[in-house]
Amino acid sequence: MVRLIILFLILSIPSYSFAHRSGCHRWHSCPSDRGTYTCGDTGHCSGCGDNQYCQNGGVRAFNSPVEEEPKAEEASKETTVKEITGAFGVTFGETVETLKSNGFDPVQGKAKGAIYNFQPQKKYKVFSNYLVKVTPKSRKIFTVGGIGKTEAMKACQKELNTLEKILTKKYGKAVNKTNKLVFINQANSGIRVLCQMSSGDVATLSIYYLHFGLQDQGKKEEMEIERQDKKLDIDEFGGSGL
Secondary structure (H helix, E strand, O other): OHHHHHHHHHHHHHHHHHHHHHHHHHHOOOOOOOOOOOOOOOOOOOOOOOOOOEEOOEEOHHHOOOOOOOOHHHHHHHOOOOOOOEEOOEEOOOEHHHHHHOOOOOEEOOOOOOEEEOOOOOOOOOOOEEEEEEOOOOOEEEEEEEEEEEOOHHHHHHHHHHHHHHHHHHHOOOOEEOOOEEEEEOOOEEEEEEEEEEEOOEEEEEEEEEEHHHHHHHHHHHHHHHHHHHHHHHHHHHOOOO
């Protein structure tokens, strides 16, 4: 009787192994005993844990990779994005008078009274003209820019790509990027880099650093000046006796 029981157990082992092997191992729907395949790599995940093929017992959507926590070094790099506070030695919120006292000598631009040209101590190779825009009443700088010429659009785009790599590494990813423009936005400020054809085969590369809050303040101040001018015109007309 004992011999019959032992014989039965011995005979039952191969049949169980074969059934197991011809079942989930055949479809790769359970972990491999020998490490010869990855569970779920054939699209069957009933006995698999979460991996690059499976999630919650089913096929992972679009076979998206398993998300892993970034390494400490990578995480620190991601968080070292610098705040956009100005450029070329000029800081947002400074006044033209402050620049003069610090050795700058802005020259009033021809286009508007709120635009000034200046020569920075540190220049970027492509830009030959530098400017600041200031709010019309408080005279605070809200835009710092640089403009330069390239021989052709292709050369301009090459310089734009170089600037994009430098700027995104320092200030974060671009929210909009084509072969002619790069936009980088932060909470209160941003950067705009543009390539435009100017005349013939000459292309213009321009960069503008903007402070959104001060820019809005400048628009409000312009509206205040316009209202004051209209009031003066009305008063003058009313006092003319006509």
